Every structure is written in C-alpha cells, then in structure tokens.
Amino acid sequence: DIVMTQTPLSLSVAIGQSASISCKSSQSLKYSDGKTYLNWVFQSPGQSPKRLIYQVSKLDSGVPDRFSGTGSETDFTLKISRVEAEDLGVYYCCQGSYSPGTFGGGTKLELK
Amino acid sequence: EVQLVETGGGLVQPGKSLKLTCATSGFTFSTAWMHWVRQSPDKRLEWIARIKDKSNNYATDYVESVKGRFTISRDDSKSSVYLQMNSLKEEDTATYYCTRGYTDYWGQGVMVTVSS
Numbered sequence: 001d002i003v004m005t006q007t008p009l010s011l012s013v014a015i016g017q018s019a020s021i022s023c024k025s026s027q028s029l030k031y032s033d034g035k036t037y038l039n040w041v042f043q044s045p046g047q048s049p050k051r052l053i054y055q056v057s058k059l060d061s062g063v064p065d066r067f068s069g070t071g072s073e074t075d076f077t078l079k080i081s082r083v084e085a086e087d088l089g090v091y092y093c094c095q096g097s098y099s100p101g102t103f104g105g106g107t108k109l110e111l112k
Numbered sequence: 113e114v115q116l117v118e119t120g121g122g123l124v125q126p127g128k129s130l131k132l133t134c135a136t137s138g139f140t141f142s143t144a145w146m147h148w149v150r151q152s153p154d155k156r157l158e159w160i161a162r163i164k165d166k167s168n169n170y171a172t173d174y175v176e177s178v179k180g181r182f183t184i185s186r187d188d189s190k191s192s193v194y195l196q197m198n199s200l201k202e203e204d205t206a207t208y209y210c211t212r213g214y215t216d217y218w219g220q221g222v223m224v225t226v227s228s
Contacts, residue, residue: 039214039215041157048209048218048221049151049209049218050218051215051216051217054215092157094159094214094215096215099162100159100173100174100175100176101214103157103158103159105156106156106157
C-alpha cells in the first residue's frame with residue numbers, strides 16, 4: 001500500500017498569516033492516464049470531512065482561492081494564504097491513484 | 113444539493129454483525145462509484161470499500177483488513193449503498209462515512225463501537 005506522510009503534525013498560525021502543509025507519498029501518484037489523484041480534505045471540529053482540492057491543484061466549488069495545491073510525483077503541498085478562523089481544523093492528504101486509497105495522518109491547524 | 117445519510121451504527125459485541133445503510137439524494141446515484149471510509153478514535157482515516165456502477169458490473173474492492181468480513185452493495189432503485197459487517201472486531205470501532213467518488217462528498221458519519 002502507498003504510505004502518505006504529512007508534516008507537520010500540527011501548525012499554529014495567527015489569523016491573516018499563511019500556512020503550508022507537506023505531503024509525501026511512498027511512490028509516484030501519477031496514474032497510467034497521466035493524471036495524479038492526490039486530494040486534500042479538511043475536517044473542522046465535530047464535522048465530517050470535506051474535500052477542498054482534487055488532482056493536486058483543482059479547487060472544489062466554493063473553496064476560497066486562498067487555498068492552493070501544488071506538487072507532482074511524490075511531493076505535494078497545500079498552502080493557505082491569509083488564514084481565517086474557519087480554516088482551523090485538521091487537513092488530510094489522500095491518494096486515489098492506486099487501490100487501496102490511503103490517507104495521511106493529518107495536520108492540525110490551530111490558532112496561535 | 114448532494115446528501116448522504118448513514119444509519120445503522122451502534123454498540124455490538126465482538127464476533128457479531130451490523131449493517132450500515134447510506135441513503136443518498138441530489139445526484140445521479142446509478143452512475144456514481146460509492147465508497148465507505150472509516151475514522152478511528154485517534155482520527156485516522158481509512159478507505160475500506162468501493163462499489164462501481166452497473167456499466168462496470170458493480171465491481172467491488174476492499175482494504176485487506178476487512179476482506180472476507182465486510183460486503184459493500186447497492187440498490188440503485190433506492191439510491192442507497194450498504195455495508196454488511198460480519199465477524200466484527202474491537203479494531204473496527206470507528207465512525208463510518210459513506211462517500212461519493214472516494215472523497216467528493218461525505219455523509220455525516222455513523223458510529224460503530226465493537227466491545228464486550
């Protein structure tokens with residue numbers, strides 16, 4: 001199975017600052033169709049997860065452009081510019097390129 | 113609006129069975145690939161099962177840890193997907209989420225506790 005490793009485990013930021021989360025996979029996530037199925041999902045406290053970004057960099061509908069995703073092959077990054085209070089919670093990267101789909105351990109974004 | 117509502121969770125003894133139901137609305141269920149993902153008490157997420165649509169012969173796939181014990185199925189006439197869980201173990205204790213298309217949309221989740 002592909003192992004997804006996220007860093008850091010937690011991140012303390014002030015409102016208005018930027019935040020960056022790294023996700024590394026144990027093998028390339030580029031599928032045979034040329035696409036890379038790396039998603040980012042967000043879970044706010046007490047809520048179910050919600051997808052923010054798919055295929056590395058494509059924002060889901062309604063997701064603010066303060067969020068951006070970059071990367072390729074095995075190294076990926078989620079960046080949040082100008083963090084807002086509603087962004088606090090846990091972020092997970094996950095891969096759907098190969099079965100079984102696997103998730104990173106999560107990064108908790110907290111208020112400084 | 114896409115909605116997924118899971119039911120059927122609860123407290124069950126090790127070795128027993130439980131069946132989860134996910135009722136959906138707001139999208140064309142018959143062509144959607146549906147999944148179950150669970151979140152353990154330490155908040156780790158684990159994909160556990162997927163069922164494809166009719167054009168793909170309703171093909172199923174499972175994570176190794178539940179193969180032979182869990183069965184995913186669907187009823188397109190009811191826009192619902194199911195997870196039959198047999199021979200439950202304490203390590204199956206988790207919140208179970210139904211999702212459309214791996215992580216596109218998630219339900220609110222249902223808790224399953226396996227304990228004697």
